[in-house]
Amino acid sequence: MxxxxxxxxxxxxxxxxxxxxxxxxxxxxxxxxxxxxxxxxxxxxxxxxxxxxxxxxxxxxxxxxxxxxxxxxxxxxxxxxxxxxxxxxxxQARLRILMAIQELRQALTEAGALDLAAPDHARRQTLLTQFAAFADDPKADLHESRVDPVLDSARALIRSWRDERQGAPSRS
Ligand code: SF4
Structure with missing residues:
Protein backbone atom coordinates (compact mmCIF):
# COMPACT_ATOMS: atom_id res chain seq x y z
CA MET A 1 0.00 0.00 0.00
CA GLN A 92 -14.64 15.15 13.48
CA ALA A 93 -16.42 16.31 10.36
CA ARG A 94 -13.06 16.84 8.72
CA LEU A 95 -12.10 13.28 9.58
CA ARG A 96 -15.20 11.89 7.86
CA ILE A 97 -14.58 13.94 4.73
CA LEU A 98 -10.93 12.89 4.64
CA MET A 99 -11.92 9.24 5.04
CA ALA A 100 -14.13 9.53 1.95
CA ILE A 101 -11.37 11.31 0.05
CA GLN A 102 -8.69 8.79 0.98
CA GLU A 103 -10.91 5.83 0.07
CA LEU A 104 -11.62 7.19 -3.40
CA ARG A 105 -8.06 8.41 -3.81
CA GLN A 106 -6.83 4.89 -3.14
CA ALA A 107 -9.31 3.41 -5.63
CA LEU A 108 -8.19 5.88 -8.28
CA THR A 109 -4.56 5.14 -7.56
CA GLU A 110 -5.12 1.41 -7.89
CA ALA A 111 -6.97 2.01 -11.15
CA GLY A 112 -3.64 3.07 -12.61
CA ALA A 113 -3.07 -0.64 -13.21
CA LEU A 114 -6.12 -0.82 -15.48
CA ASP A 115 -5.99 -0.48 -19.23
CA LEU A 116 -7.84 2.84 -19.34
CA ALA A 117 -8.75 4.94 -22.33
CA ALA A 118 -6.75 8.17 -22.54
CA PRO A 119 -9.67 10.43 -21.51
CA ASP A 120 -10.37 8.27 -18.48
CA HIS A 121 -6.71 8.28 -17.55
CA ALA A 122 -6.69 12.08 -17.77
CA ARG A 123 -9.82 12.33 -15.59
CA ARG A 124 -8.24 9.99 -13.09
CA GLN A 125 -5.10 12.13 -12.91
CA THR A 126 -7.11 15.32 -12.51
CA LEU A 127 -9.14 13.86 -9.68
CA LEU A 128 -6.01 12.58 -7.95
CA THR A 129 -4.51 16.06 -8.13
CA GLN A 130 -7.67 17.57 -6.65
CA PHE A 131 -7.77 14.98 -3.88
CA ALA A 132 -4.11 15.57 -3.05
CA ALA A 133 -4.79 19.30 -2.70
CA PHE A 134 -7.65 18.58 -0.31
CA ALA A 135 -5.99 15.86 1.72
CA ASP A 136 -2.36 16.87 1.96
CA ASP A 137 -2.83 20.51 2.97
CA PRO A 138 -3.86 20.72 6.64
CA LYS A 139 -5.38 24.14 5.98
CA ALA A 140 -7.37 23.12 2.91
CA ASP A 141 -10.97 24.27 2.84
CA LEU A 142 -12.99 21.05 2.92
CA HIS A 143 -16.41 22.63 2.74
CA GLU A 144 -18.88 20.27 1.11
CA SER A 145 -19.52 22.73 -1.72
CA ARG A 146 -15.89 22.26 -2.80
CA VAL A 147 -15.36 18.60 -1.97
CA ASP A 148 -18.66 16.94 -2.85
CA PRO A 149 -18.47 17.59 -6.61
CA VAL A 150 -15.04 15.98 -6.72
CA LEU A 151 -16.19 13.01 -4.65
CA ASP A 152 -19.19 12.60 -6.96
CA SER A 153 -17.00 12.76 -10.07
CA ALA A 154 -14.66 10.13 -8.70
CA ARG A 155 -17.53 7.83 -7.76
CA ALA A 156 -19.06 8.22 -11.22
CA LEU A 157 -15.76 7.46 -12.93
CA ILE A 158 -15.10 4.38 -10.81
CA ARG A 159 -18.68 3.22 -11.36
CA SER A 160 -18.28 3.59 -15.11
CA TRP A 161 -15.23 1.31 -15.05
CA ARG A 162 -17.12 -1.25 -13.00
CA ASP A 163 -20.09 -1.09 -15.38
CA GLU A 164 -17.80 -1.53 -18.38
CA ARG A 165 -16.23 -4.62 -16.84
CA GLN A 166 -19.70 -6.01 -16.15
CA GLY A 167 -20.96 -5.14 -19.61
CA ALA A 168 -23.55 -2.64 -18.40
CA PRO A 169 -24.19 0.71 -20.07
CA SER A 170 -22.00 3.47 -18.61
CA ARG A 171 -23.84 6.03 -16.45
CA SER A 172 -21.13 8.68 -16.37
S1 SF4 B 1 -8.81 1.43 19.60
FE1 SF4 B 1 -10.92 0.77 20.01
S2 SF4 B 1 -10.93 0.13 22.18
FE2 SF4 B 1 -9.08 1.36 21.85
S3 SF4 B 1 -9.68 3.46 22.42
FE3 SF4 B 1 -9.98 3.27 20.20
S4 SF4 B 1 -12.15 2.67 19.96
FE4 SF4 B 1 -11.57 2.28 22.13
Whole structure:
Protein backbone atom coordinates (compact mmCIF):
# COMPACT_ATOMS: atom_id res chain seq x y z
CA MET A 1 0.00 0.00 0.00
CA UNK A 2 1.25 3.46 -0.84
CA UNK A 3 2.57 5.42 2.11
CA UNK A 4 -0.05 8.13 1.66
CA UNK A 5 -2.74 5.60 2.59
CA UNK A 6 -1.08 4.35 5.76
CA UNK A 7 -2.61 5.32 9.07
CA UNK A 8 -0.16 7.11 11.35
CA UNK A 9 -1.70 6.66 14.79
CA UNK A 10 1.36 8.24 16.45
CA UNK A 11 0.41 11.52 14.85
CA UNK A 12 -3.34 11.20 15.33
CA UNK A 13 -5.46 12.35 18.24
CA UNK A 14 -7.42 9.12 18.40
CA UNK A 15 -10.08 10.69 16.23
CA UNK A 16 -11.55 7.40 15.03
CA UNK A 17 -12.03 6.44 18.68
CA UNK A 18 -14.16 9.58 19.12
CA UNK A 19 -15.87 10.42 15.86
CA UNK A 20 -17.17 7.06 14.73
CA UNK A 21 -20.17 5.11 15.94
CA UNK A 22 -19.78 1.42 16.66
CA UNK A 23 -21.66 -1.40 18.32
CA UNK A 24 -21.17 -4.89 19.70
CA UNK A 25 -22.73 -6.60 16.70
CA UNK A 26 -19.95 -5.28 14.45
CA UNK A 27 -17.04 -6.55 16.52
CA UNK A 28 -16.67 -3.93 19.21
CA UNK A 29 -16.81 -4.63 22.91
CA UNK A 30 -19.48 -2.04 23.63
CA UNK A 31 -21.87 0.30 21.87
CA UNK A 32 -20.69 3.85 21.23
CA UNK A 33 -22.33 6.78 19.50
CA UNK A 34 -20.56 9.13 17.08
CA UNK A 35 -18.75 11.93 18.89
CA UNK A 36 -18.54 10.04 22.17
CA UNK A 37 -14.92 9.24 23.11
CA UNK A 38 -14.35 5.55 23.71
CA UNK A 39 -13.85 5.01 27.43
CA UNK A 40 -10.58 3.23 26.67
CA UNK A 41 -9.07 6.32 25.07
CA UNK A 42 -6.65 7.96 27.49
CA UNK A 43 -5.73 11.62 27.91
CA UNK A 44 -2.75 11.19 25.58
CA UNK A 45 -5.12 9.96 22.83
CA UNK A 46 -3.90 6.41 23.13
CA UNK A 47 -5.84 3.18 23.55
CA UNK A 48 -5.49 1.80 27.07
CA UNK A 49 -6.21 -1.74 25.88
CA UNK A 50 -4.28 -1.62 22.61
CA UNK A 51 -2.54 -4.99 23.09
CA UNK A 52 -5.66 -6.65 24.50
CA UNK A 53 -8.25 -5.52 21.98
CA UNK A 54 -8.75 -8.93 20.43
CA UNK A 55 -9.11 -10.60 23.82
CA UNK A 56 -11.65 -8.00 24.91
CA UNK A 57 -13.77 -8.24 21.78
CA UNK A 58 -12.59 -5.19 19.84
CA UNK A 59 -11.67 -6.88 16.57
CA UNK A 60 -13.48 -4.06 14.81
CA UNK A 61 -10.84 -1.62 16.05
CA UNK A 62 -8.06 -3.87 14.74
CA UNK A 63 -9.72 -4.17 11.33
CA UNK A 64 -10.52 -0.48 10.99
CA UNK A 65 -8.30 1.50 8.63
CA UNK A 66 -8.68 5.26 8.18
CA UNK A 67 -6.31 5.17 5.18
CA UNK A 68 -4.39 8.11 6.61
CA UNK A 69 -7.37 10.35 7.29
CA UNK A 70 -6.74 10.48 11.03
CA UNK A 71 -3.33 12.10 11.00
CA UNK A 72 -4.44 14.48 8.26
CA UNK A 73 -7.45 15.67 10.25
CA UNK A 74 -5.32 15.96 13.39
CA UNK A 75 -2.74 18.05 11.53
CA UNK A 76 -5.35 20.71 10.88
CA UNK A 77 -5.29 21.62 14.59
CA UNK A 78 -2.78 24.01 16.12
CA UNK A 79 -0.53 22.77 18.92
CA UNK A 80 -2.77 24.61 21.37
CA UNK A 81 -5.97 23.12 19.99
CA UNK A 82 -4.55 19.61 20.15
CA UNK A 83 -5.13 19.70 23.92
CA UNK A 84 -8.57 21.31 23.64
CA UNK A 85 -11.40 18.72 23.72
CA UNK A 86 -13.80 21.13 22.01
CA UNK A 87 -11.36 21.74 19.17
CA UNK A 88 -10.73 18.01 18.81
CA UNK A 89 -14.47 17.40 18.68
CA UNK A 90 -14.72 20.08 16.03
CA UNK A 91 -12.42 18.24 13.68
CA GLN A 92 -14.64 15.15 13.48
CA ALA A 93 -16.42 16.31 10.36
CA ARG A 94 -13.06 16.84 8.72
CA LEU A 95 -12.10 13.28 9.58
CA ARG A 96 -15.20 11.89 7.86
CA ILE A 97 -14.58 13.94 4.73
CA LEU A 98 -10.93 12.89 4.64
CA MET A 99 -11.92 9.24 5.04
CA ALA A 100 -14.13 9.53 1.95
CA ILE A 101 -11.37 11.31 0.05
CA GLN A 102 -8.69 8.79 0.98
CA GLU A 103 -10.91 5.83 0.07
CA LEU A 104 -11.62 7.19 -3.40
CA ARG A 105 -8.06 8.41 -3.81
CA GLN A 106 -6.83 4.89 -3.14
CA ALA A 107 -9.31 3.41 -5.63
CA LEU A 108 -8.19 5.88 -8.28
CA THR A 109 -4.56 5.14 -7.56
CA GLU A 110 -5.12 1.41 -7.89
CA ALA A 111 -6.97 2.01 -11.15
CA GLY A 112 -3.64 3.07 -12.61
CA ALA A 113 -3.07 -0.64 -13.21
CA LEU A 114 -6.12 -0.82 -15.48
CA ASP A 115 -5.99 -0.48 -19.23
CA LEU A 116 -7.84 2.84 -19.34
CA ALA A 117 -8.75 4.94 -22.33
CA ALA A 118 -6.75 8.17 -22.54
CA PRO A 119 -9.67 10.43 -21.51
CA ASP A 120 -10.37 8.27 -18.48
CA HIS A 121 -6.71 8.28 -17.55
CA ALA A 122 -6.69 12.08 -17.77
CA ARG A 123 -9.82 12.33 -15.59
CA ARG A 124 -8.24 9.99 -13.09
CA GLN A 125 -5.10 12.13 -12.91
CA THR A 126 -7.11 15.32 -12.51
CA LEU A 127 -9.14 13.86 -9.68
CA LEU A 128 -6.01 12.58 -7.95
CA THR A 129 -4.51 16.06 -8.13
CA GLN A 130 -7.67 17.57 -6.65
CA PHE A 131 -7.77 14.98 -3.88
CA ALA A 132 -4.11 15.57 -3.05
CA ALA A 133 -4.79 19.30 -2.70
CA PHE A 134 -7.65 18.58 -0.31
CA ALA A 135 -5.99 15.86 1.72
CA ASP A 136 -2.36 16.87 1.96
CA ASP A 137 -2.83 20.51 2.97
CA PRO A 138 -3.86 20.72 6.64
CA LYS A 139 -5.38 24.14 5.98
CA ALA A 140 -7.37 23.12 2.91
CA ASP A 141 -10.97 24.27 2.84
CA LEU A 142 -12.99 21.05 2.92
CA HIS A 143 -16.41 22.63 2.74
CA GLU A 144 -18.88 20.27 1.11
CA SER A 145 -19.52 22.73 -1.72
CA ARG A 146 -15.89 22.26 -2.80
CA VAL A 147 -15.36 18.60 -1.97
CA ASP A 148 -18.66 16.94 -2.85
CA PRO A 149 -18.47 17.59 -6.61
CA VAL A 150 -15.04 15.98 -6.72
CA LEU A 151 -16.19 13.01 -4.65
CA ASP A 152 -19.19 12.60 -6.96
CA SER A 153 -17.00 12.76 -10.07
CA ALA A 154 -14.66 10.13 -8.70
CA ARG A 155 -17.53 7.83 -7.76
CA ALA A 156 -19.06 8.22 -11.22
CA LEU A 157 -15.76 7.46 -12.93
CA ILE A 158 -15.10 4.38 -10.81
CA ARG A 159 -18.68 3.22 -11.36
CA SER A 160 -18.28 3.59 -15.11
CA TRP A 161 -15.23 1.31 -15.05
CA ARG A 162 -17.12 -1.25 -13.00
CA ASP A 163 -20.09 -1.09 -15.38
CA GLU A 164 -17.80 -1.53 -18.38
CA ARG A 165 -16.23 -4.62 -16.84
CA GLN A 166 -19.70 -6.01 -16.15
CA GLY A 167 -20.96 -5.14 -19.61
CA ALA A 168 -23.55 -2.64 -18.40
CA PRO A 169 -24.19 0.71 -20.07
CA SER A 170 -22.00 3.47 -18.61
CA ARG A 171 -23.84 6.03 -16.45
CA SER A 172 -21.13 8.68 -16.37
S1 SF4 B 1 -10.93 0.13 22.18
FE1 SF4 B 1 -9.08 1.36 21.85
S2 SF4 B 1 -8.81 1.43 19.60
FE2 SF4 B 1 -10.92 0.77 20.01
S3 SF4 B 1 -12.15 2.67 19.96
FE3 SF4 B 1 -11.57 2.28 22.13
S4 SF4 B 1 -9.68 3.46 22.42
FE4 SF4 B 1 -9.98 3.27 20.20
Missing amino acids: AEIFQADCENCLGLCCIALRFNRADGFGHDKSAGEPCFYLDAQHRCRIHNRREDLGYEGCIDFDCLGAGQRASASLSAEDRTNPAAIAGV
